[in-house]
Amino acid sequence: MHIHHHWTGLPEAARGSTVAMGNFDGVHRGHRAVIDAARAAADAPLGVITFEPHPREYFAPDAPPFRLMNAESRANRLRRIGVDHLYELPFADELAGLTPEAFAREVLADGLGVAHVTVGQDFRFGKGRAGDAATLADLGRTLGFGVTVAPLIGEDGEEFSSTAIRQALSDGRPDDAERMLGHWHRIEGEVLHGEKRGRTLGYPTANMSLEGLHLPRLGVYAVMVDVLGGPHRGRWPGVASLGVRPMFGQNQPNLETYLFDFEGDLYGEHLSVALVDYLRPEMKFDGLDALIAQMDRDAAAARTILAAL
Template sequence: MRIHHDWKGLPLDARGATVAMGNFDGVHLGHRSVIDAARAAADAPLGVITFEPHPREVFQSGAPPFRLMNAESRANRLARLGVEHLYQLPFDTVLAGLAPEDFVREVLVEGLGVRHVTVGADFCFGRKRSGTAQTLTSLGREFGFGVTIAPLIGDGQNEYSSTAIRTALTEGRSRDAERMLGHWHRIDGEVLHGDKRGRDLGYPTANMAVNGLHLPRFGIYAVLIDVLTGPERGSYTGVANLGVRPMFAGDVPNFETHIFDFKGDLYGEHVSVALVEFLRPEMKFDSLEALVAQMDQDSAKAREILAAR
C-alpha cells in the first residue's frame, strides 16, 4: 500500500482511484462495508481518504484521548484489507476552512482525480461540517465522478460504532470489541527502551507508547504479536501489561509485552499487538517473588487461552 500525505503534486499513477472517505477510527465492520462498497464501485485502484490528525483532535484539543488507532495502526489495518492507496490528508485550518464545493474541486477533483467516492450515510465534510453525503452526490454529478452512499450497518440491534467499541474496551471486553471490529483490537508502534525491570525478573518485554489513544481497561492481557519489521519479523504469542505498574510507583500509562519463547532484539522495530482476552487487573504485590509467581500464572493462563482460540 502506498501512503500519500497530501493531495497536491501526486504522480499520475496515484490519481484516478475509487475511494472510500472517512476517519475510519478502528476500521470496524461498518467502516469495512464502506470500503467494500468502494471496491465494487469502479474498475480502478482502491483508495482510502482519511485525515491526520483526526478532526476531533483539532476542534476538541483539550478532550481526553479517544482514538482507537494511531495513524500507523490504521494504515496497517487498511493494508490488510487490500487498500492500494491511502490518502492521509493533513487536517489543519486550511482544509477545515474549505467550503464543501471547494473541497470537492481542489482536493477530490484537481488533487486526487477520483473516479468514484463512497461514504457512510452519516458522513459530513467541509467548513463547519456543512456538507452531507447528499451534498457530495450532487457535487459528484457536477464534477463528473460517481458517489455511493453506504448504509449504516449493525448487529441487528445496534449500529457498529467506535463509541460502542470504546465502551467494550474500557470494560475489558476484548472479545465483544472484536465482534464489532471484525478483528482484534491492536496497539501498533515502535519498540522503545524501557527500564528493563522485566528482563531482571525473567520476563523481558517490548515496550510501546500509548499516548493519544483511548486506553482499554488497565491490566494483564493474553495477546497475539506481529513483528512487522526487522530480522525477527513474524507472528508470536504472549502476555502484556497495560497500565501504570503500581508495583513500581508508576504514573504514566505504558504498554509492555512479553513474547513467549523469544530471544531476539526488537528495539526500534515496529510491532502490532492484539488484545485477545483480559486476564486480571493491575495489582501491587508484597514482594517481587509474589509478582513473579503471579506472572507465571498469567503466562500459563494466556498460553491456554491462545492455544484454544
C-alpha cells in the same frame, strides 16, 4: 499500498481511484462495508481518503485521548485489506476552512481526480460540517465523479461504531471489541527502552507508548504479537500488562509485552500487539515473590487461551 500526504502534486498513477472517505478509526466492520462498496463501485484502483490528525484532535486538542488507532496502525490495517492508495490528508487550517463545494472541487475533482467516492450515510464534510452525503452526491454529478452512500450496519439493533468499541475496551471486553471490529484490537508502535526491570524478574518485556490512544481497561491480557520488520519478523503469542505499574510507583500508562519462547533484541522494531483476552485487573503485590508467582499464573493462563485459537 502507496501513501500520499496531500491532494496536490500527485503522480498520474495515484489519480483516478475509486475511494472510500472517512476517518476510519479502528477500521471496524462498518468501515469495511464502506470500503467494500468503494471496491465494487468502479473499475479503478481502490483508495481510502482519511485525515491526519483526526479532525476531532484539531478542533479539540485538549480533549482526552480517544483514538483506537494511530496513523501507523490504521495504514497497516488498510494495507492488509487490499487498499492500493491511502490519501492521508493533512487536517489543518487550509482543509478545515474549505466549504463543501471547495473541498469537492479542489480536493476530490482537481487534486485526486477521483472516479467514484463512497461514504457512510452519516458522513459530514466541509467548513462547519455543512455538507452531508446528499450534498456530496449533488456535487459529484456537477464535477463528474460518482457517489455511493453506504448504509450503517450492525447487529442485534446495535450499529458498529468506534464509540461502542471504545466502551467495550474500557470495560475489559476485547472479545466484544473484536466482534464489532472484525479483527483483534491492536496497539502498534516502536519498542522503546524502559526500566529493563522485567528481565530481572524472568519476564523481559517489549515496552510501547500508549500516547494519544484511548486506554483499554488497565490490566493483564493474553496477546498475539506481530513483529512487523527486522530479523525477528513474525508472530508470537504472549502476555501483556497494560497499565501504570503500581508495584513500582509509575503512573504513565504503557504496554509491556512478554513474547513466549522469544529470544532477541526488539528495541527500535515496530510491533502490532493484539489484545485477545482480558485476564485480570492491575494489582499491587506484597513483594516481588508474590508478583513473580502471579506473572507465572498469568503466562500459563495466556498460553492456554492462545493455544485454543
